[in-house]
Amino acid sequence: MSNQWDWDDEVYRIHGLEPGSVVPTTDYVLACKHPEDRERVQAILQQATKDAQPFSAAYRLLAADGTERKVLLICDAGVCGGEGDVTSIEGYYIDLTEDFRHESAELAQQAVAESAQHRATIDRAVGGLMVAYGLDADQAFELLRWWSQNKNIKLRELAQGLVDAASQGQTSHDEIRRSLDCLLHDVSSHRATDEGTPAHD
Structure with missing residues (x-):
């Protein structure tokens, strides 16, 4: 190649x-x-x-x-x-850099406002993208908005499609589940250790 x-x-x-x-x-x-x-x-x-x-x-x-x-x-x-x-x-x-997202911030905010009643679905889709791509919330939303614009599909419809696919298991496989199991175990173990440690003056 x-x-x-x-x-x-x-x-x-x-x-x-x-x-x-x-x-x-x-x-x-x-x-x-x-x-x-x-x-x-x-x-x-x-x-x-x-x-x-x-x-x-x-x-x-x-x-x-x-x-x-x-x-x-x-x-x-x-x-x-x-x-x-x-x-x-x-x-x-x-x-996904912050300075280049500023120019589309107004459009993104408008999309969220128009889709207020669908915010829970959009948040779920954004959360999935955060896990899948290792992004923060703003970057994940920008990715979702990018696909919405470039594929000419409403943001809420795109988010709903992602959520539906995830709920049907179309975005999951053994490797992802094993990785999440390890992550949940590490986070919960760390939290339990922190809560079990007595405070000292």
């Missing part, structure tokens, strides 16, 4: 670059990652070049303009050649 990436103008902007100013390669993409996230993202990309399976990765990006951004890379699937080798991977970036 080629080491070269094909970016649109928006992806160049996310990386703090003028469109066409560099030829993006896998090495360049990894060099832009935050040092604490680089190894994890590299492993995800390497796996995708082997099995062509869809993936998502939230990580910190060190842009050329000196800005640290929180981005989400989502790849739908890889494209395989005649011999089964992965020839390309197709996907897109979502910028």
Whole structure:
């Protein structure tokens, strides 16, 4: 598979670059990652070049303009050649950084206001995205709103679809359940230890 990436103008902007100013390669993409996230993202990309399976990765990006951004890379699937080798991977970036969310804050607030009666459903959908992607509440809502805008579907309908799918077990599998079991065990054990420790003056 080629080491070269094909970016649109928006992806160049996310990386703090003028469109066409560099030829993006896998090495360049990894060099832009935050040092604490680089190894994890590299492993995800390497796996995708082997099995062509869809993936998502939230990580910190060190842009050329000196800005640290929180981005989400989502790849739908890889494209395989005649011999089964992965020839390309197709996907897109979502910028979750605070400064770029300001420009859409008014629209997001309007969407929430219009969907006040559906807030519980939206909150449940946001909570699911927080767990799945490792995002905070604002970032998860921005992701939900991004899909709503780009797929031209009402926010409340999109949230309801996610909640329905989750309640039917469509978003769950053994690995997720095991991870959540371990997390619940760790959190509850830590809480029980804290509550069982007597206070001292």
